Amino acid sequence: MIPDPAVNIWAQTKNSLYPLYKERAEGRLPEMDCHAQAAEIYADYSLPEDRLLDAAGGSGYFFWSLKQRGLLGHYHLLDQTADFVDMGRRALAAELPPERFIVSSMQETPGRYEAVFCLNALFCLPDYRQGLERLLMAAGRLIILRSTFGERNEIRYETDPYLDPGAERLKSYFNIWRVAEVTAFMESYGFAVHTVVDRRTNDQPEISAGKLFPWRWLVGVKS
Template identity: 40%
Template sequence: MQTMLASSGQAELRQDGWAAHNIWQNSASVRALYTARARDEAEEMECLAQAAELLTPLAEPGDSLIDAGCGSGYFFHSLRKRKLALDYHGFDATAEFIEIGRRELSPFGLPPDRLQHLRLEDFQGSADHLLSINLLSNLDNYHRPLERLLKAARKSLILRESIKQGADYRYVRDAYLDPGVTLSVHVNAYDRQDLIGFIEARGFAVTEVTDRRSGGQPEEVIGYPHWWSFLVATRRAMPA
């Protein structure tokens, strides 16, 4: 949704700028997909299946999990189907996605208050495990948000992002939005050595795991290459 400029001589200050430029709430097709996923009517994403498998040996019954950038919370189904008894919570910056998840996941046993409308910039909390799937690559940079997630992870952080040798930063138009919407999005690939070093310096051991869906090869998303890879970060020591 684009906002018309005020006429000459007038100033206008509003508080809806972030929402107005949020690509995720300007795609009817994504909303429909996230609804189908929350209803368990869509095929499980391969990356979520792999994330659940990576989480399984790390998690103990009763452990808690925060899904950062959870969309409509459909990772809950990946846990439920594998009988992973984790205390699932999720947050997402797009209010419509949270509304979908609260409505559609409740019949599967997830209390609505487990999903929160929240931007990563405003997140403060902790859990035994943190999950972040395809989130940081669409932000302007990874340092501050990743540090926030690492501080919150008592035991582990499972991360899937675009990672390769040498960083690649792009800010490009998303041509797959609703008709008449012209917005741009960050499409970043982060340098492997820099990213892993950043995580290790904050008290974690890191294992890189080849992304099963893409097989370590670049995958086109909205017309641009993404080098998907998993990082499994396990805490060595709690922060001072």
């Protein structure tokens, strides 16, 4: 289920995300607010030998937020965009062995991890269920999600101004998932779920590229 790069919108961001993700993986840009918050949420649950999965983690720059806080565990990056994973593998070669960088879709998440992170990515699935189910099945103790959550499901399949010239015909999902439904879904896999206020937006919708992003956190702890 790894999409052909020709139709993977993320592989059509050579002018926008590629340079940004490279610099982030090299640790040359300031930390993202939400990555700082994810690492701080995790700090309350962390154990030194934890296997960690950064699902749909781009080029793996969340690693630096964990490292800065001494939360190393055994970090693994998974992403469906091979170029991003390669970028991370190269940039973090002095920090992590190459096998920690996995090209895969969330829907086929391999292995088991004590803690799974999925930051800023569930909104781009056509439906959250299959991807989230595989992450919940892979998560031994903890799952930390940041995505667009609201009062009702809203499918938004729209143009994306960040795509490279020539790729504008490819639309992208910017979906909003009903928070009560996703919470019940997570609970059905044995997780006790709580919300955390988003520090960057104070749970107020953020506008980016002309679209509203109601960022929220869901934290699932295996009960």
